[in-house]
Amino acid sequence: MTGQPPTEPRNRAAIVLGLLLLAGIGAAAVLAVAARGDGDASTAAGSATTTAATAAPATPAPTTSTPPTSEPATTVVDTGEIAPIEDCHVPTGAFNGVGFVVPRFDGLARSVGTIRIATIFADFDDAPATRTPEEVFAILDGPAAEFYREVSYGRAEFVLEPHFEWYRLSEPSAHYGAALLDGELHRRFIQEAVTLADPAVDFSGADYVLVVSNPDAPNVPFGPVFVSTDPGWNVEADGRVFTTSITSGFDLNHWGGMWLAHEIGHTVTLPDLYEYGSTDSLRFVGDFSLMGDIAASSPGLFVVERWQLGWLDDPQITCQTGGSASHVLTPIETIGGMKAVVVPVGPTRFVVVESRRPIGVDAGMPDEGALVYVVDSSIASGAGTLDVMPGVDAGPAKIEAPMAPGESYTVAGVTITVTSAGPEGDTVQVDVAG
């Protein structure tokens, strides 16, 4: 079935998030903040288009202390103020459902259990497919599902359910390329493909839809996600209302299957961690989390991302609101154990410490240790909502940000000192300025 355009005039806004490879910039970021109002677009446009372009990250002025020449004493007096975990739940920034909030926003796709993605294929009169759907699907089948199986600790299984047939869309490919930058046109793009496939595909069991564009159509340059928290403005089929869906583009040839892992992150509410419209787009998170860089050497999601999605439980996070305390953190790449210390430093700001090791999806990371970052849920996707602290010697793309024993770092009145480390993780002392 086809969703009919709503008749009631009202303002709507949605974000289209995606990655685009731009000449000279490499993994540059592109954001389209699409605003739509039926005959009355100004309000929505006025509020939405400023989201990415003008929001500046509230980056603190951190201070780095000189590493001590010998390790701190091993006897740590535990006078820390350990608070109920609710004191460290991240309040919502309410960015159209994409952003940091714990517990997570429930309006988009489920993040726990088996998530079924109806996968259909679309090409164009001016760019007919030359590869079979099966050949294109082989690019997508595997990497994203395997990635999430690991980073969710087995709690999320994303299953692609392909229907191997090319459906010919009605307009030239450039029309759909332009649609990627406009929320309503992107919705129509997805709805058109869904409607064409509907006679042959049962969408009633799908959590959302992936429309695979002919990857040899350069006029459809990249593949973003469609997100709409407006209940009257969605993609519909077979009685299902999809608040989120994905389309692929030409850059699938560059990114390969991990592109889909990044977009799946958006469907389950994760924000972009690279900087929109920047020539230094990795300045916030460097080489960590594929929501910052699909090709990161340490693509594993941060603790706050996994916690938000229900893949870490509250007892695996310690909320410290004052004093001094010592914590043993197990690597995020392993199942179980304490995964992070969170210190609230403002109504929406939190200092987080986690432990990283070159294991699994992070096997390629050149450094290891305690990683410190600041989350501010009031900052929008693509504007620095998560900022990795550089540690003592960050190096290019902050690849050396993880701290080793003896190293110490202070941000927002919170001093983190690594007192010991081993395969089992890092022991950190956290001192919160009174």
Ligand SMILES: [Zn+2]
């Ligand atoms: Zn993105």
